[in-house]
Amino acid sequence: MADNLYSIEKRLYELSESFSGTPEVQIVRMKPVDQKPMNFDPGMFAMISGIEKGTGKMLVARAFSIASEPNAQDLEFFVVKEHGGHVSYLTESKQGDRYYVVGPHGQFKYVPREDGKVLFVAGGTGLAPFMSMVRHIKNTGIKIDGVLLYSVKFPTEIIYRDELEKTCAELGITLVVTVTRPQEGDLWNGEKGHVDSSMISRHVPDVKGRTAYICGPLAFVKAIKDALASLDVPNEEIKADVWGCIAVARFISYSACFQLLLLKALW
Numbered sequence: 261m262a263d264n265l266y267s268i269e270k271r272l273y274e275l276s277e278s279f280s281g282t283p284e285v286q287i288v289r290m291k292p293v294d295q296k297p298m299n300f301d302p303g304m305f306a307m308i309s310g311i312e313k314g315t316g317k318m319l320v321a322r323a324f325s326i327a328s329e330p331n332a333q334d335l336e337f338f339v340v341k342e343h344g345g346h347v348s349y350l351t352e353s354k355q356g357d358r359y360y361v362v363g364p365h366g367q368f369k370y371v372p373r374e375d376g377k378v379l380f381v382a383g384g385t386g387l388a389p390f391m392s393m394v395r396h397i398k399n400t401g402i403k404i405d406g407v408l409l410y411s412v413k414f415p416t417e418i419i420y421r422d423e424l425e426k427t428c429a430e431l432g433i434t435l436v437v438t439v440t441r442p443q444e445g446d447l448w449n450g451e452k453g454h455v456d457s458s459m460i461s462r463h464v465p466d467v468k469g470r471t472a473y474i475c476g477p478l479a480f481v482k483a484i485k486d487a488l489a490s491l492d493v494p495n496e497e498i499k500a501d502v503w504g505c506i507a508v509a510r511f512i513s514y515s516a517c518f519q520l521l522l523l524k525a526l527w
Contacts, residue, residue, distance in 0.1 A: 261429055262433070264301055264371075266299050266300060266364050266506070267297075267504075268362065268363060268364065268365065269296075269360045269361070269362070269363070269445070270360055270361075271292055271296075271362075272292070272293040272294070272295065272336065272358055272359075272360060272361075273290040273291060273292055273296065273358065273359050273360075273361045274290060274291055274292075274356060274357070274358050274359075275281045275288065275289070275290055275353050275354065275355055275357045275358075276289050276290060276355065276356065276494060277289040277293040277334075277489070278318050278350075278354075278355070281338065281420065282416055282417045282418070282419055283416055283417070284340060284341055284342075284347070284383075284417055285338050285339065285340060285341065285385055285417070286339045286340075286341050286350065286351045286420055287288070287327075287336065287337075287338060287339075287419075288336070288338075288339050288350050288353070289328075289334040289336045289337075290308075290334060290335050290337075290339045290359060291333060291335075291360075292361075293358070293388065294334075295333075296319040297332060297333050297385065298326075298332050298335060298361075298363060299331065300326060300330055300364035301330060301366070301369035301370065301391040301430065302323045302326075302329065302330060302369065302370060302389065302392035302393040302395075302396040302470065302472070303366065303368045303369040303370045303392060303393060303486075303501070304325075304326060304333065304363065304364040304365060304368070304369050304389075305318075305323050305324060305325045305326060305363065305364070305366050305368075305501075306323070306324060306326055306361050306362060306363030306364060306365065306368045306517055307321040307322065307323055307324075307361070307362040307363060307364050307365065308321060308322055308323075308324055308337070308350070308359050308360070308361055309321040309322075309361075309362070310349050310350075310357075310362065311358055311359060313406070318360055319349065321360075323365070323517075324337040324338075324339070324388070325337070325338075325386075325388040325389040325392075325475065325501065326363075326364070326388065326389070326461060327387075327388040327389070327391040327392055327478055328392060328395070329392055329395035329396045329399055330392070330396055332417075333360065336391075337350075337388065338385040338387065338388045338419060338480040339376070339385075340384075340385055344463075351372075352371060353403045353416055355393065362451065366501070367444075367499075368374055368389065368456075368473070368475070368499055368501040370389075370393045370396075370473065372393075372396070372400065372402040372404050373402060374395050375404075375471050376402075376404045376405060377404070377406075377469060377470050377471070378405070378406050378407070378470055378471050378472070378473060379406075379407050379409070379460075379464055379467060379470045379471070379472045379473070380393070380407070380409070380472075380473050381408075381410075381411075381455060381472065381474045381475075381476075381484050382408065382410045382411065382474075383407070383411045383455075383475070383476025383477060383480035383481075384408075384411070384412060384417070384476060384477070384480075384503070385419070386448060386474075386476035386477070387410060387419050387420075387424075387475075387478070388427055388475070389422070389475050389501060390408060390410075390473070390475065391419075393426070393473075394408075394424070394427050394431070394433065397431055397433075398427055398430065398431060400420065402432070403432070403434075403493035405463055405470075406431070406432075406434070406437050406513045407433070407434040407435040407436070407463060407464050407470070408425075408433055408434070408436070409436050409438070409455050409459070409460070409463065409464075410428075410430060410435070410436070410437045410438070410456065411437075411438050411440060411476070412437065412438075412439060412440070412453050413439070413440055413478070414439060414442075414443065414446065415439055415446050415447070415448045416446075418419050418437060434463065436450075436451055436452070436463050437450055437451065438450065438451035438452060438453060438459065439451070439452050440452075440453060440456060454483070455483075455484060455487070456483070456487050457487040457490045457491055460487055460488070460491060461470065461491065466493055467488070467491055467493055468493055468494075469492065470493075470497070471498075471499070472484075472488055472493060472497060472498045472499070473495045473499050473500075473501075474498065474499070474500045474501070475500070475501040476502075477502070477504075478502050481500045481501075481502050485498055485500060499515070502522055502525050509519065
């Protein structure tokens with residue numbers, strides 16, 4: 261794949277919109293104060309730093325995959341509202357609050373013209389880079405052969421459900437959503453349980469002929485990578501984004517990735 265080279269810049273952004281996407285996920289949009297959109301490939305991420313009121317001091321930066329399509333005026337991010345008892349600073353922000361955004365970063369990126377037969381596997385807010393990819397595919401009109409496996413805890417946690425279903429149907433992308441914690445009365449008739457080799461084989465019988473992209477928490481990514489390996493998918497055809505730790509899977513160990521994740525504290 262021919263890499264596009266982008267300048268990594270630190271720029272001031274302003275929160276333009278923030279709303280609840282699901283009971284557990286806040287959707288945050290930011291616009292550049294200088295009105296110049298960021299250039300990036302779908303799948304890349306940015307580092308966001310809050311600014312302490314009164315002092316102007318930068319708060320601890322955190323990595324977020326970009327959900328908006330390349331060249332969109334606003335950057336969009338999926339933020340877990342609460343994790344381990346800590347509430348994300350971004351969920352409490354108000355319209356007009358300013359942040360420093362540094363990016364774009366990462367090698368987990370997708371160029372449709374160069375990779376037309378793919379498997380996307382997302383866990384929770386790991387859908388973000390794939391939303392960017394799907395939106396980009398739609399807006400460029402490029403035809404691909406794609407399958408998107410999306411794992412969520414509950415049906416209510418499907419981010420952008422209507423847009424996702426409609427866009428995938430329009431593009432001919434096979435969308436399979438699986439719910440890992442089905443509840444009585446949730447009216448869910450789709451797949452249930454964790455994504456494993458059996459589920460992948462059922463929905464993607466030609467998986468060995470596809471490039472796989474995985475995004476989600478560390479345990480999720482490792483489980484999917486192991487499942488793909490058991491199906492004889494070559495390691496060089498597996499790319500992974502581990503919740504802010506971006507890497508081509510074969511170039512970085514999961515233990516190293518986990519150490520990097522520990523350094524990114526919630527605000």
